[in-house]
Amino acid sequence: MERLIVQPLRESGISTVIVIDALDECEGREPASAILSIIGQFLSQIPEVKFLLTGRPGRRIRESFHVPQMTRATDVFVLREVELSRVDSDVRLFFRHKFSEIKSRRRGPDDWPTENELDMLCERAAGRFVYAVATVKFVDHGSNDPREQLDSILRSLECNVYEGRTMFKTTATLYSLYMSIFQDGFGKGDLENDTKVRSVLGAVVLATVPLPPSAIAALLDFDVEDVFTLLSSIHSLLILREDVNHPVRPFHKSFPDFVVDPTRCTNQRFRVSPPEHHSELLMGCLNLMNRKLEKNMCKIPDAVTNSEMDNLRERAERYIDYGLRYACESWHKHLVGDHTARIPEIVSALHLFLEGKFLFWLEVLSVLDGVKNAVRALDATRKWLTEVGLIYSRNT
Numbered sequence: 001m002e003r004l005i006v007q008p009l010r011e012s013g014i015s016t017v018i019v020i021d022a023l024d025e026c027e028g029r030e031p032a033s034a035i036l037s038i039i040g041q042f043l044s045q046i047p048e049v050k051f052l053l054t055g056r057p058g059r060r061i062r063e064s065f066h067v068p069q070m071t072r073a074t075d076v077f078v079l080r081e082v083e084l085s086r087v088d089s090d091v092r093l094f095f096r097h098k099f100s101e102i103k104s105r106r107r108g109p110d111d112w113p114t115e116n117e118l119d120m121l122c123e124r125a126a127g128r129f130v131y132a133v134a135t136v137k138f139v140d141h142g143s144n145d146p147r148e149q150l151d152s153i154l155r156s157l158e159c160n161v162y163e164g165r166t167m168f169k170t171t172a173t174l175y176s177l178y179m180s181i182f183q184d185g186f187g188k189g190d191l192e193n194d195t196k197v198r199s200v201l202g203a204v205v206l207a208t209v210p211l212p213p214s215a216i217a218a219l220l221d222f223d224v225e226d227v228f229t230l231l232s233s234i235h236s237l238l239i240l241r242e243d244v245n246h247p248v249r250p251f252h253k254s255f256p257d258f259v260v261d262p263t264r265c266t267n268q269r270f271r272v273s274p275p276e277h278h279s280e281l282l283m284g285c286l287n288l289m290n291r292k293l294e295k296n297m298c299k300i301p302d303a304v305t306n307s308e309m310d311n312l313r314e315r316a317e318r319y320i321d322y323g324l325r326y327a328c329e330s331w332h333k334h335l336v337g338d339h340t341a342r343i344p345e346i347v348s349a350l351h352l353f354l355e356g357k358f359l360f361w362l363e364v365l366s367v368l369d370g371v372k373n374a375v376r377a378l379d380a381t382r383k384w385l386t387e388v389g390l391i392y393s394r395n396t
Contacts, residue, residue, distance in 0.1 A: 023055035036064035087127035098136040124173040130252045137236035185233035202277030205256035210247035218323030219284035278334045285331035286349035293360040332377035
């Protein structure tokens with residue numbers, strides 16, 4: 001903080017705004033409050049700098065703002081207290097602008113959408129830009145007729161029920177939109193395809209870091225084109241590039257929250273079960289490592305250390321693909337819960353990995369500068385085997 005921000009800005013005297021978005025999404029228990037504490041310590045030294053912090057008001061964040069040094073220096077702005085008519089006006093402006101862009105690119109009629117259609121969209125958005133963005137992305141999808149796409153959303157039975165301006169309405173309409181996009185993207189479906197849909201969605205929302213379609217395909221043993229086509233069917237819920245090696249992300253946190261919650265995603269065709277799909281990702285990682293790991297993956301000459309290789313990073317990118325890299329670094333992070341239905345399968349894959357691929361795995365981690373992960377992975381394995389009763393703790 002002192003070297004990167006305080007000292008340069010204090011010496012330059014530049015008026016600056018620093019935005020820290022989604023502070024509540026810091027991993028672990030302490031980082032969010034630690035960041036606020038550090039900012040509070042240095043605020044007085046950089047009077048020309050203002051911080052804009054956003055996040056859901058969790059207990060630790062609220063408590064951090066009650067510290068005297070923060071209380072004196074901050075103003076709290078609660079978005080839910082903004083007058084809804086002001087937000088509705090901004091949402092309507094957003095819809096008008098985006099639909100105007102669509103019409104200019106795709107030669108739509110001047111009177112589309114109608115004022116009544118805009119009223120309905122704004123009513124359902126209820127102040128949520130995430131709803132508006134998802135709607136526009138859905139309407140502007142591929143070669144589909146935008147008017148038919150919009151009609152599809154407006155005809156949605158789940159969205160036609162008047163819910164009143166209650167606090168729950170914003171999420172109810174948002175989740176109805178998500179379900180409509182699922183149903184439009186996957187139609188009636190069949191058992192085999194629905195299983196693949198859930199597996200791919202599970203990889204998108206449960207992976208410890210965003211994965212590209214190519215890595216998802218490698219971990220799940222699917223064809224990469226099938227994975228990309230499936231993700232393209234719900235592109236309005238994702239940040240998805242044409243490059244199958246570019247990571248895909250949910251465009252808003254409400255989507256993973258929706259797809260794993262049975263009270264929100266009520267259609268079992270699309271709901272991701274974290275225990276089931278963590279098991280699937282774990283087995284995918286173990287199987288991929290058991291298939292692909294080998295001695296000296298990066299073709300480093302004999303008697304040469306990693307530190308002596310000027311092009312080590314380039315070699316790693318060339319010889320260790322994204323899927324294998326993820327498997328080596330993150331397999332143990334899916335070793336959560338009891339995995340009851342797949343314990344024999346997991347234990348067999350673990351045994352094969354530790355007996356035949358362990359040294360090659362350590363070698364890859366050393367190239368990726370992630371040897372500490374080995375300690376964490378082995379500790380997680382020991383704890384899991386203890387929890388499922390396959391080894392006994394020292395106190396037993």
